[in-house]
Amino acid sequence: MNDTLSLLMNHRSIRKYLDKPVSEEQLRAVVAAGQMASTSSNVQAYSIIAVTDQEKKRRLAGLAGNQAYIIECPVFLVWCADLYRLKKSTEAHSGDKETYEDSTENFIVATVDAALAAQNAAIAAESLGLGIVYIGGVRNSIADFSEALELPDLVYPVFGMCLGYPDQDPGLRPRLPVEAVLHRDSYNPGAIEEVRSYDQVSADYLSKRTAGKNSTPWSELMAKRLAEPVRLHMKDFLNRKGFMKR
Amino acid sequence: MNDTLSLLMNHRSIRKYLDKPVSEEQLRAVVAAGQMASTSSNVQAYSIIAVTDQEKKRRLAGLAGNQAYIIECPVFLVWCADLYRLKKSTEAHSGDKETYEDSTENFIVATVDAALAAQNAAIAAESLGLGIVYIGGVRNSIADFSEALELPDLVYPVFGMCLGYPDQDPGLRPRLPVEAVLHRDSYNPGAIEEVRSYDQVSADYLSKRTAGKNSTPWSELMAKRLAEPVRLHMKDFLNRKGFMKR
Numbered sequence: 001m002n003d004t005l006s007l008l009m010n011h012r013s014i015r016k017y018l019d020k021p022v023s024e025e026q027l028r029a030v031v032a033a034g035q036m037a038s039t040s041s042n043v044q045a046y047s048i049i050a051v052t053d054q055e056k057k058r059r060l061a062g063l064a065g066n067q068a069y070i071i072e073c074p075v076f077l078v079w080c081a082d083l084y085r086l087k088k089s090t091e092a093h094s095g096d097k098e099t100y101e102d103s104t105e106n107f108i109v110a111t112v113d114a115a116l117a118a119q120n121a122a123i124a125a126e127s128l129g130l131g132i133v134y135i136g137g138v139r140n141s142i143a144d145f146s147e148a149l150e151l152p153d154l155v156y157p158v159f160g161m162c163l164g165y166p167d168q169d170p171g172l173r174p175r176l177p178v179e180a181v182l183h184r185d186s187y188n189p190g191a192i193e194e195v196r197s198y199d200q201v202s203a204d205y206l207s208k209r210t211a212g213k214n215s216t217p218w219s220e221l222m223a224k225r226l227a228e229p230v231r232l233h234m235k236d237f238l239n240r241k242g243f244m245k246r
Numbered sequence: 247m248n249d250t251l252s253l254l255m256n257h258r259s260i261r262k263y264l265d266k267p268v269s270e271e272q273l274r275a276v277v278a279a280g281q282m283a284s285t286s287s288n289v290q291a292y293s294i295i296a297v298t299d300q301e302k303k304r305r306l307a308g309l310a311g312n313q314a315y316i317i318e319c320p321v322f323l324v325w326c327a328d329l330y331r332l333k334k335s336t337e338a339h340s341g342d343k344e345t346y347e348d349s350t351e352n353f354i355v356a357t358v359d360a361a362l363a364a365q366n367a368a369i370a371a372e373s374l375g376l377g378i379v380y381i382g383g384v385r386n387s388i389a390d391f392s393e394a395l396e397l398p399d400l401v402y403p404v405f406g407m408c409l410g411y412p413d414q415d416p417g418l419r420p421r422l423p424v425e426a427v428l429h430r431d432s433y434n435p436g437a438i439e440e441v442r443s444y445d446q447v448s449a450d451y452l453s454k455r456t457a458g459k460n461s462t463p464w465s466e467l468m469a470k471r472l473a474e475p476v477r478l479h480m481k482d483f484l485n486r487k488g489f490m491k492r
Contacts, residue, residue, distance in 0.1 A: 004250045004373035008279040008366055031428050033254040035421040037365060038380045041471055042448075042464070044422050047437075049429045056431055080433075085426070086468055089441040093469030104484065105385065105477035108357065112404060115361035119283060120254055123369055127250035134284045139351065150432040158358060175281040176290050180331070182277050183295045185302055186396040187326075191293075195335040202288075218288070222332055223339030225287055231351035235492060238350065246481060 014131030034121030135160030260377030280367030381406030
């Protein structure tokens with residue numbers, strides 16, 4: 001196994017950070033590596049807000065689920081899908097022509113672009129000895145969160161990412177067996193059977209991490225999650241911001 | 247610069263492949279590395295269809311834009327957002343409870359999950375000496391494409407990915423300056439000015455790659471792209487598949 005593969009296979013989300021700054025050079029290296037990810041037709045339809053101001057981090061944490069690690073990490077990155085830059089920087093060429101920044105297709109392009117860049121950045125950060133954790137909570141109160149960052153129309157925060165030196169070494173979380181997610185030549189509905197063995201594996205893992213207090217199998221945890229009316233404001237919010245009107 | 251960072255900074259999309267197979271061991275290593283990417287609340291809401299059957303690759307290529315490299319690469323991976331597995335494997339626990347697999351929020355979760363896993367897989371592949379290119383064309387005729395792969399409801403192909411040994415060494419494509427995409431503490435609309443210098447850089451790059459035949463600046467290329475009524479079927483298709491109903 002080469003060093004890169006070994007790095008990828010040893011990813012853990014870090015939720016406790018040392019009180020040690022991330023340098024400007026490191027931040028730029030992480031973002032530059034993110035930018036080298038593939039992007040649909042070179043649109044590069046994303047922006048990153050690096051939040052280091054302590055007061056602002058506190059405010060954003062309050063809107064995103066109050067995780068202490070958003071406040072404690074030296075840099076909080078907010079990864080945004082951004083069709084605003086595309087729209088604005090092409091206006092001089094577009095004239096009166098109809099444009100399609102409001103299509104569901106372009107919403108997907110921008111969201112995927114942001115995710116590919118972020119994952120490259122995450123790997124770059126880990127290769128530099130830094131740790132990260134993704135924060136979906138930026139979508140909890142997404143309107144207020146967007147306002148706090150002064151995001152214009154056609155920009156939305158897809159997720160956040162804490163960045164800093166790890167102050168913990170959590171265990172590796174087991175994933176579904178490869179057979180559950182990898183299909184051959186067409187979709188195999190029978191792959192779902194693989195979840196059974198994973199229920200046992202993930203229950204054992206959870207039991208170990210909670211000193212026996214919790215051993216809920218994955219499918220039961222997921223059933224609870226799927227029954228939660230989470231972030232049902234997303235459709236309206238995105239429409240209001242100019243996304244997915246058609 | 248460490249080896250991983252150097253790998254990330256040297257990414258090129260590969261559109262010509264050697265006639266040399268990717269081993270089962272390599273394929274599994276690539277997928278396993280993909281699975282170690284972060285996933286929202288551990289939902290792992292994606293599936294990968296590895297297409298190696300030559301007839302099927304030919305058929306899929308015909309539906310995705312007829313790129314020769316889809317047929318020539320030894321393995322064509324189709325990365326799908328998959329809420330079907332989540333729904334099916336939790337039914338026994340859910341009983342009569344309302345569930346939210348049809349929310350825009352869960353559509354975003356599944357799409358982002360697929361993208362993060364795919365980018366990890368891309369890095370893993372490149373670390374093994376393989377090359378990749380993302381294929382957005384899977385969304386060109388997405389209904390027929392999905393049918394060819396027998397994708398059930400709540401599964402959609404986000405993008406494809408060719409995988410194989412490179413038979414070319416294309417130049418590095420320059421990206422927007424870091425200042426254009428990286429904002430500090432809040433969104434800076436002035437960052438758009440950075441596009442001007444990039445217009446020159448990307449025009450020079452294009453001119454070099456086309457032996458002077460094409461030197462269209464980025465913002466002009468993007469204006470053309472934004473004025474194309476591309477894949478306007480996406481919204482209806484996704485709704486029909488059970489996604490984003492609310």
